Amino acid sequence: MKKIAVKVDDLTVAYNYKPVLWDIDLEIPEGVLMAIVGPNGAGKSTLIKAILGILKPIAGSVSIYGKSYEKQRQLVAYVPQKGSVDWDFPTTALDVVKMGTYGSLGWIKRPGQKEKKAALEALEKVGMLAFKNRQISQLSGGQQQRIFLARALVQNASIYFMDEPFQGVDATTEIAIINILKELRKAGKTVIVVHHDLQTVPEYFDWVTFLNVKKIATGPVKDIFNDDNLTKTYGINYKVSIQE
Amino acid sequence: MDIQEYFSLVFSDYTLRTITLGTAILGAVTGMLGSFAVLRKQSLLGDAISHAALPGIAIAFLITGAKDSNTLLFGALISGLIGTFWIRGIITKTHLKSDTALGLILSLFFGFGMLLLTFIQKQPNANQAGLDKYLFGQAATLVVSDVWMMAIVTGLCLLVMLTFWKEFKILLFDADYTKTLGFNTKFIDILITSFIVLAIVLGLQTVGVVLMSAMLLAPAAAARQWTNSLSVMVFLAAIFGAFSGVLGTAISASQNNLSTGPVIVLVASVFVVFSFIFSPSRGLLFKQLRFIKNRRDLQLHKTLAFMHQIAATHEDISHPHAIKLLNSFQGYTKSTLQKLVDKDYVQLQGNMWSLTKIGFETAANLYTKQTTEDE
Numbered sequence: 245m246k247k248i249a250v251k252v253d254d255l256t257v258a259y260n261y262k263p264v265l266w267d268i269d270l271e272i273p274e275g276v277l278m279a280i281v282g283p284n285g286a287g288k289s290t291l292i293k294a295i296l297g298i299l300k301p302i303a304g305s306v307s308i309y310g311k312s313y314e315k316q317r318q319l320v321a322y323v324p325q326k327g328s329v330d331w332d333f334p335t336t337a338l339d340v341v342k343m344g345t346y347g348s349l350g351w352i353k354r355p356g357q358k359e360k361k362a363a364l365e366a367l368e369k370v371g372m373l374a375f376k377n378r379q380i381s382q383l384s385g386g387q388q389q390r391i392f393l394a395r396a397l398v399q400n401a402s403i404y405f406m407d408e409p410f411q412g413v414d415a416t417t418e419i420a421i422i423n424i425l426k427e428l429r430k431a432g433k434t435v436i437v438v439h440h441d442l443q444t445v446p447e448y449f450d451w452v453t454f455l456n457v458k459k460i461a462t463g464p465v466k467d468i469f470n471d472d473n474l475t476k477t478y479g480i481n482y483k484v485s486i487q488e
Numbered sequence: 489m490d491i492q493e494y495f496s497l498v499f500s501d502y503t504l505r506t507i508t509l510g511t512a513i514l515g516a517v518t519g520m521l522g523s524f525a526v527l528r529k530q531s532l533l534g535d536a537i538s539h540a541a542l543p544g545i546a547i548a549f550l551i552t553g554a555k556d557s558n559t560l561l562f563g564a565l566i567s568g569l570i571g572t573f574w575i576r577g578i579i580t581k582t583h584l585k586s587d588t589a590l591g592l593i594l595s596l597f598f599g600f601g602m603l604l605l606t607f608i609q610k611q612p613n614a615n616q617a618g619l620d621k622y623l624f625g626q627a628a629t630l631v632v633s634d635v636w637m638m639a640i641v642t643g644l645c646l647l648v649m650l651t652f653w654k655e656f657k658i659l660l661f662d663a664d665y666t667k668t669l670g671f672n673t674k675f676i677d678i679l680i681t682s683f684i685v686l687a688i689v690l691g692l693q694t695v696g697v698v699l700m701s702a703m704l705l706a707p708a709a710a711a712r713q714w715t716n717s718l719s720v721m722v723f724l725a726a727i728f729g730a731f732s733g734v735l736g737t738a739i740s741a742s743q744n745n746l747s748t749g750p751v752i753v754l755v756a757s758v759f760v761v762f763s764f765i766f767s768p769s770r771g772l773l774f775k776q777l778r779f780i781k782n783r784r785d786l787q788l789h790k791t792l793a794f795m796h797q798i799a800a801t802h803e804d805i806s807h808p809h810a811i812k813l814l815n816s817f818q819g820y821t822k823s824t825l826q827k828l829v830d831k832d833y834v835q836l837q838g839n840m841w842s843l844t845k846i847g848f849e850t851a852a853n854l855y856t857k858q859t860t861e862d863e
């Protein structure tokens with residue numbers, strides 16, 4: 245039996261009064277490449293943010309390898325949705341990737357040669373080394389996405405949470421990114437990805453979680469990625485919204 | 489006094505020197521901190537804080553009866569901080585949009601402050617005259633101890649900024665991510681905001697409640713146009729701010745009746761307008777010029793590519809063709825042809841043209857060129 249990397253118990257999150265996540269229980273085994281799927285507004289980003297302590301849940305708890313997230317922070321890396329930051333910020337691609345080292349540096353200490361080297365390696369891995377001195381606003385959407393990926397890679401974590409890393413990237417970049425993710429899995433890391441393209445789920449991922457406010461199902465792709473669960477996650481809601 | 493006279497006097501005249509030094513330091517520190525406000529998209533924050541400071545001034549006067557700036561500004565600091573924390577509270581507790589919260593606090597505190605000022609003015613106490621200088625500022629009332637105060641705060645601010653530079657930078661860029669790395673984002677945020685409050689309060693005496701936020705925003709907005717590096721931006725904003733202070737003081741001192749605060753703000757605005765037009769990478773002027781140049785280049789390239797198509801059908805690339813052939817091509821004009829000749833891409837003989845060797849090669853490579861020209 246594999247170790248459990250991430251365990252979520254009874255997690256409930258609300259922005260206002262109505263919960264956007266209801267009583268989520270989730271166990272993610274170590275070493276899987278897992279897709280979180282669900283319609284827009286299902287709470288996928290919210291789930292990740294709550295696990296990472298960016299949002300405070302109204303109930304429930306999260307543990308990473310059996311301990312609280314606060315204690316295990318350095319094991320976890322996060323790739324936010326690309327649109328969550330202002331890309332007109334005055335800084336370069338290399339500088340953004342270096343931010344991935346800030347966590348291990350801690351307060352006040354500045355990144356030095358070692359951190360720079362790590363950042364350059366990560367840039368190389370995502371094929372963005374040639375753009376290291378580019379102002380980030382002058383990167384294309386797919387390039388910005390790869391910069392975010394590189395920033396997480398620098399953290400050298402055990403568990404990666406990625407919010408729609410394939411958003412707005414072309415086919416070539418998508419393949420490049422998925423290869424990096426598969427490499428991470430090969431190295432024994434756990435990768436959790438919010439994913440919208442249902443077609444590619446069986447090809448890319450070995451584990452999947454269906455989410456729509458509640459958890460619909462979670463498990464190996466080959467066992468649970470079927471019409472039944474897809475209908476439960478997307479179909480019923482779809483009918484409901486037409487009736488309204 | 490004209491400007492020349494001012495600059496000869498500024499080193500010898502004690503009052504003038506004090507005021508100039510004060511406005512320069514004030515401009516530098518507000519410019520520096522303004523960069524953070526601008527990048528956090530909290531442009532209204534400065535406005536809200538400065539307006540929120542007004543009731544503090546009035547209450548400090550009512551309680552102590554004192555008119556010295558330190559006491560009154562201390563009151564301003566307290567009410568400015570209260571206003572700021574209310575804004576934070578409103579945003580986190582009620583999910584109102586941040587500009588709504590800022591606007592709310594701004595009008596609430598300013599309204600209350602004005603009410604208190606009118607109340608004070610109605611008092612049969614001769615001492616109250618002059619409180620309204622905090623509305624529009626009065627640089628002439630700056631004394632050496634005020635300038636010292638500004639210098640100390642600026643030094644402190646510089647020290648904190650250098651110490652927490654990395655933390656400030658990452659928080660400004662991506663606050664959620666910063667949190668996941670284990671940084672206490674609330675602490676960093678409060679640190680930045682407290683210094684913004686402090687700088688604003690220091691400026692109230694010189695520039696006043698109403699115009700203070702311009703001191704915060706203008707130098708930073710201007711600086712942003714000239715650079716893509718955060719450190720350079722902060723540095724430039726400080727320089728622009730200091731220059732606005734000095735120039736504003738010089739202009740108002742040489743035109744007897746102009747009050748200093750508004751003139752400083754106007755000078756800072758000139759920096760902004762100038763930067764928005766003339767900055768090489770982001771300015772309107774160069775953008776337009778680049779656009780025109782790109783369009784010309786494109787016409788040139790299209791014509792060259794068209795010629796290349798024709799020339800490529802012959803064994804001999806320099807085989808002459810009739811100029812008439814080009815007339816059917818849309819992008820062709822006499823001047824584009826002339827430019828191609830000037831660049832040695834094309835040779836003319838009577839009414840015939842032929843591609844040169846470089847011309848042919850350039851045309852062949854036109855659309856295969858890679859676009860990663862970095863390094």
Ligand SMILES: Nc1ncnc2c1ncn2[C@@H]1O[C@H](COP(=O)(O)OP(=O)(O)OP(=O)(O)O)[C@@H](O)[C@H]1O
Pocket residue numbers: 259260264282283284285286287288289290291
């Ligand atoms: N900051 C917020 N304040 C209030 N409500 C929010 C906020 N962020 C998200 N929500 C709501 O919470 C619900 C879940 O949002 P979330 O962003 O987690 O969805 P998602 O599954 O990531 O959607 P998408 O596929 O569009 O990214 C939505 O109904 C959304 O409207």
Ligand SMILES: [Mg+2]
Pocket residue numbers: 288289290325407
């Ligand atoms: Mg989302």
